[in-house]
Amino acid sequence: MKKFFLISILLTSFLIGNLLFAGGRFLLLTAYGKDYYKDSQTNLFWTGECEADKTWQQALIYCEELDYAGFTDWRLPNMNELANLINPNKYKPATDLPHTPSKWFWSSSSYAGPASYAWIVDFYNGNVDDDGKDVDGFVRCVR
Numbered sequence: 519m520k521k522f523f524l525i526s527i528l529l530t531s532f533l534i535g536n537l538l539f540a541g542g543r544f545l546l547l548t549a550y551g552k553d554y555y556k557d558s559q560t561n562l563f564w565t566g567e568c569e570a571d572k573t574w575q576q577a578l579i580y581c582e583e584l585d586y587a588g589f590t591d592w593r594l595p596n597m598n599e600l601a602n603l604i605n606p607n608k609y610k611p612a613t614d615l616p617h618t619p620s621k622w623f624w625s626s627s628s629y630a631g632p633a634s635y636a637w638i639v640d641f642y643n644g645n646v647d648d649d650g651k652d653v654d655g656f657v658r659c660v661r
Contacts (some may be wrong), residue, residue, distance in 0.1 A: 552587035555615060560602060563661045565592065566617060574636045574651035577624040581659035582647050592659035597627035597646065598636035599660060604644040612644030615658075622649070623656045 531630040543556040544564075553566030565586055572580055577594050584592040600623060603613045622640040629635035629648040638649050649655065 521565070536602045540654060544616065546616070549587040549589075549640075552588045553617075557615075560599070562595075563589075563658045564603075564615060567658075568617070568623075570610065570620060571654045571659040572624070572657050573654060574624050577628060577657040579656070580657055584659050586659070589661055590619045592661050593626060595625040595660040597625040597639070600637075600639045601646050604639065604641070604642055609632075609643060610640075611641040613641050618658070620655065622647070623658055 532571065541560050545558060546566075547554050547556060547563075555564045556562075556567060557564065567586075569577075569580060570618070571602075581592045581594040586588070586592060603615050605612060605614050611618045612620075618641050620642040622638045622642070625637045625639065627637040629637060631648070632652050635648045636651050637646065638655060639646055
């Protein structure tokens, strides 16, 4: 009986939108065969996939042009939004957001110093730093 009840709950959850919690803070959503996450702390939505090997300019364009899970209003997160994903109690990756590689990610925020630099967040160790906009990094879009 317990097994039947559990299967019923899981099936009902799947049928009403495939809503599952991922690590407590992030709610897994699926649309058009694509997973994305709602952050319960900020109400932002994050793509379920990351892209690699993008310069800062390429990252901006990639997110602006992204059609993902039925949405077209994705953008590159600013430094504060991206840094808010850091969990200081975690390492490799230093975040609870599922499917985040232990790599550094671009933010849309330009560095206050040289105009050729932008802020990055390193999910290997949770550091916030800057790097040259012509260097390849990882991208995760937000809406």
